[in-house]
Amino acid sequence: MVVGAGFAGLGAARELLEAGLSVQVLEARPRVGGRTLTRYLPDGTQLDLGGQWIGPTQHRIRELVDHFGISTYPTPAHGDPVVDIGGERLASPPREVDSLLEEIDLLALQITPERPWDAPEARAWDQQTFASWLAGTEYSETVIRYVARVVSGGLLAGAPAEASLLETLFYVASAGGIQPLMGYEGGAQETRIVGGAQSIAEHMADELPPGVLRLAEPVTAVEYDSAGARLTTTTHTYTASRVIVAVPPTLAARIRYDPPLPALSDGALQRTPAGGALKVHAVYPAPFWRDRGLSGMSTSDSGVLTETVDNTPPNSPRAVLTGFVYGDEAVLLRGRSLEERRRIVLERLGELFGDQALSPDDYVEFDWMAEEWTRGCFSGHLVPGSTVTFGPALRTPVEVVHWASTETATEWNGYFDGAVASGRRAAEEVRAALGR
Numbered sequence: 309m310v311v312g313a314g315f316a317g318l319g320a321a322r323e324l325l326e327a328g329l330s331v332q333v334l335e336a337r338p339r340v341g342g343r344t345l346t347r348y349l350p351d352g353t354q355l356d357l358g359g360q361w362i363g364p365t366q367h368r369i370r371e372l373v374d375h376f377g378i379s380t381y382p383t384p385a386h387g388d389p390v391v392d393i394g395g396e397r398l399a400s401p402p403r404e405v406d407s408l409l410e411e412i413d414l415l416a417l418q419i420t421p422e423r424p425w426d427a428p429e430a431r432a433w434d435q436q437t438f439a440s441w442l443a444g445t446e447y448s449e450t451v452i453r454y455v456a457r458v459v460s461g462g463l464l465a466g467a468p469a470e471a472s473l474l475e476t477l478f479y480v481a482s483a484g485g486i487q488p489l490m491g492y493e494g495g496a497q498e499t500r501i502v503g504g505a506q507s508i509a510e511h512m513a514d515e516l517p518p519g520v521l522r523l524a525e526p527v528t529a530v531e532y533d534s535a536g537a538r539l540t541t542t543t544h545t546y547t548a549s550r551v552i553v554a555v556p557p558t559l560a561a562r563i564r565y566d567p568p569l570p571a572l573s574d575g576a577l578q579r580t581p582a583g584g585a586l587k588v589h590a591v592y593p594a595p596f597w598r599d600r601g602l603s604g605m606s607t608s609d610s611g612v613l614t615e616t617v618d619n620t621p622p623n624s625p626r627a628v629l630t631g632f633v634y635g636d637e638a639v640l641l642r643g644r645s646l647e648e649r650r651r652i653v654l655e656r657l658g659e660l661f662g663d664q665a666l667s668p669d670d671y672v673e674f675d676w677m678a679e680e681w682t683r684g685c686f687s688g689h690l691v692p693g694s695t696v697t698f699g700p701a702l703r704t705p706v707e708v709v710h711w712a713s714t715e716t717a718t719e720w721n722g723y724f725d726g727a728v729a730s731g732r733r734a735a736e737e738v739r740a741a742l743g744r
């Protein structure tokens with residue numbers, strides 16, 4: 309039995325079916341895809357409200373894209389990016405930013421992603437936040453502020469004081485370095501999906517035999533012992549020899565377990581809250597920024613939008629600028645009305661790309677924090693001081709209960725690819741346990 313039909317759950321189900329096991333996938337929402345959600349405006353303009361990119365070293369998700377014959381396209385980059393740092397506008401970050409990022413990369417080399425808690429300085433790094441480590445470096449306040457925003461925000465979707473240095477380094481190590489993580493060309497933001505990223509999950513679901521997937525069935529309780537489990541949903545009960553809980557830890561923690569989970573497992577779930585990014589879209593008749601020689605990509609050490617990108621799909625009726633809000637800015641913005649949020653975001657787009665940005669045809673946002681079955685994005689991370697103690701429990705099975713979700717991945721943690729990997733790993737555990 310698999311709980312959750314995101315990439316982790318669907319990936320697990322594929323593997324189990326291939327091994328000849330019988331599977332049922334129970335999904336809370338009336339749709340598959342979890343943290344992907346592709347929406348079309350009435351004129352056909354496509355928006356990816358959740359995850360959207362895949363990168364060249366994300367082989368598992370790429371395999372699926374190729375398997376289903378899904379077309380992809382490079383992230384549009386017609387012109388120069390804007391780097392707004394220390395009140396200056398540059399076309400690329402200053403040298404000091406690169407050297408601070410290199411230092412982070414070097415530290416990440418000391419991490420084995422399968423066992424970050426074994427790093428020589430793991431305990432000290434776990435007890436230090438990324439913010440406090442940055443503050444102790446010799447870089448200027450401007451460089452530190454910029455790196456804090458693009459790393460903690462752009463990668464972990466939080467504020468730099470919310471993640472430990474160890475968790476930040478683990479995240480970098482799990483992706484193979486800063487460049488694969490942050491880059492467009494050659495990095496995790498290189499490629500987009502024609503038809504939107506949710507279509508990959510929909511293809512995976514379509515391939516499941518009839519009756520395997522049960523939508524709109526939130527699992528509320530898992531009773532388990534060494535022989536099997538009984539799952540209760542809002543409408544049915546099911547029995548299973550093994551269960552893969554393929555939902556973000558913060559939601560796995562809201563399921564009732566009987567007997568209660570062991571302290572370390574429960575503690576790990578409790579200590580892995582979801583990030584708090586906001587992704588916003590402004591839709592224009594045409595990509596006016598390209599006429600000004602701008603790519604639409606920007607990174608800023610100030611203002612509400614840490615990052616923006618030209619999100620216009622090929623042959624789109626209209627152009628799309630997408631912005632990302634992280635950390636304290638995201639918290640503050642959430643306290644405002646939609647009208648105020650729209651004004652604040654558009655004013656910032658206007659500062660970055662000119663007055664035409666002030667009046668889009670449409671302004672669309674989607675708050676994953678307010679989604680009952682997600683509760684935040686991009687993904688969850690162990691809070692400072694908890695990776696060494698609770699990290700191992702995040703994916704250690706409890707009797708017949710196994711754990712998946714991108715948060716449990718050791719490669720591309722936080723990404724589609726990590727989610728698929730986690731589902732496969734959990735399926736492999738089940739296969740081994742059942743002797744298949």
Ligand SMILES: Cc1cc2nc3c(=O)[nH]c(=O)nc-3n(C[C@H](O)[C@H](O)[C@H](O)COP(=O)(O)OP(=O)(O)OC[C@H]3O[C@@H](n4cnc5c(N)ncnc54)[C@H](O)[C@@H]3O)c2cc1C
Binds near residue numbers: 585724
């Ligand atoms: C705005 C945003 C931008 C992102 N950008 C990217 C990107 O560009 N590239 C990338 O690779 N990743 C990106 N990500 C992250 C990526 O979307 C996730 O890593 C990935 O989709 C997680 O898959 P998952 O299966 O682990 O979890 P989820 O997708 O969260 O799937 C879990 C599923 O479980 C269901 N569920 C929850 N609780 C229950 C329950 N009790 N019973 C039954 N079902 C339940 C949920 O409804 C959901 O369908 C982004 C995410 C967001 C939100």
